[in-house]
Amino acid sequence: xxxxxxxxxxxxxxxxxxxxxxxxxxxxxxxxxxxxxxxxxxxxxxxxxxxxxxxxxxxxxxxxxxxxxxxxxxxxxxxxxxxxxxxxxxxxxxxxxxxxxxxxxxxxxxxxxxxxxxxxxxxxxxxxxxxxxxxxxxxxxxxxxxxxxxxxxxxxxxxxxxxxxxxxxxxxxxxxxxxxxxxxxxxxxxxxxxxxxxxxxxxxxxxxxxxxxxxxxxxxxxxxxxxxxxxxxxxxxxxxxxxxxxxxxxxxxxxxxxxxxxxxxxxxxxxxxxxxxxxxx
Numbered sequence: 001x002x003x004x005x006x007x008x009x010x011x012x013x014x015x016x017x018x019x020x021x022x023x024x025x026x027x028x029x030x031x032x033x034x035x036x037x038x039x040x041x042x043x044x045x046x047x048x049x050x051x052x053x054x055x056x057x058x059x060x061x062x063x064x065x066x067x068x069x070x071x072x073x074x075x076x077x078x079x080x081x082x083x084x085x086x087x088x089x090x091x092x093x094x095x096x097x098x099x100x101x102x103x104x105x106x107x108x109x110x111x112x113x114x115x116x117x118x119x120x121x122x123x124x125x126x127x128x129x130x131x132x133x134x135x136x137x138x139x140x141x142x143x144x145x146x147x148x149x150x151x152x153x154x155x156x157x158x159x160x161x162x163x164x165x166x167x168x169x170x171x172x173x174x175x176x177x178x179x180x181x182x183x184x185x186x187x188x189x190x191x192x193x194x195x196x197x198x199x200x201x202x203x204x205x206x207x208x209x210x211x212x213x214x215x216x217x218x219x220x221x222x223x224x225x226x227x228x229x230x231x232x233x234x235x236x237x238x239x240x241x242x243x244x245x246x247x248x249x250x251x252x253x254x255x256x257x258x259x260x261x262x263x264x265x266x267x268x269x270x271x272x273x274x275x276x277x278x279x280x281x
Contacts, residue, residue: 008243009142012146013142014172015241016143016146016167018165018168019083019097020148021161021164021165021168022154023101023151024097025152031095031098033168035101037230038095039094040216040220041230042099044216045234046110048213049074049234050075050114051185053075053205054074054118056187056204058072058122058167059199064123065250065256066258067119067122069257069258070201071113071118072255073242075111075114076111077100077104077107077241078096078145078244080172083096083097084169086272088231089229089231091229091232095229105147107143108143108144111138112130112132115127128259131134135245156210162191170238180239205258206262210269212234213235214227214231215236237259238266239259239262243259243260
């Protein structure tokens with residue numbers, strides 16, 4: 001995990017800066033005029049996904065390391081590529097960017113507090129060597145600060161932003177895939193039998209998230225474009241953030257194994273969801 005510990009913070013700083021570049025204050029203010037869909041999206045992402053994680057680790061037998069990894073996975077904000085995916089499903093891109101950005105900014109609280117509360121609830125014990133204050137500071141430095149810098153760049157340096165945003169998006173995707181690939185390759189001998197569990201549980205989580213988000217948005221969100229957007233936001237978790245934050249907290253790759261596999265499989269489920277929409281149309 002040393003590679004991720006050293007390179008990861010710089011990579012996630014860049015990725016989160018790229019996310020901040022996409023947020024327009026005007027679009028955000030327009031969403032606040034009719035905030036229902038934004039609120040539904042935030043509730044689905046920040047409340048219902050952790051509940052899914054809580055249910056799965058409560059009833060499915062697995063090592064504690066994997067339980068921690070799954071809880072972390074479903075406490076993450078959505079992936080930055082979800083904004084592009086919203087376009088593919090003819091969704092509300094402004095809503096997608098707002099949900100992703102707000103959840104990323106809130107992660108300084110939701111990840112450390114959520115991990116502590118959920119694991120205590122499931123295991124009736126504390127996570128070993130889990131310092132909430134220290135983790136919050138790390139998340140603030142590598143996630144909150146670059147996101148705010150990206151937002152300010154978008155607001156005050158629009159010409160510069162136009163020149164770099166497409167390139168930065170591509171670099172962000174390459175960084176994400178590269179870090180996960182290198183880390184898994186370097187630690188392949190230490191993974192042991194963890195994939196025996198993760199290979200089963202990751203697809204279950206994906207299908208569960210897809211089903212729950214479709215049902216909830218169908219009943220509570222207004223407009224098919226917003227419904228599809230919220231589904232995509234729930235489906236695509238920020239694997240890069242989870243992998244790197246997990247590496248900063250824990251020493252063994254086993255803790256982030258569920259995140260790594262989910263982060264790769266989620267795009268196959270997204271492709272299925274997009275294809276289904278195109279066929280229906």
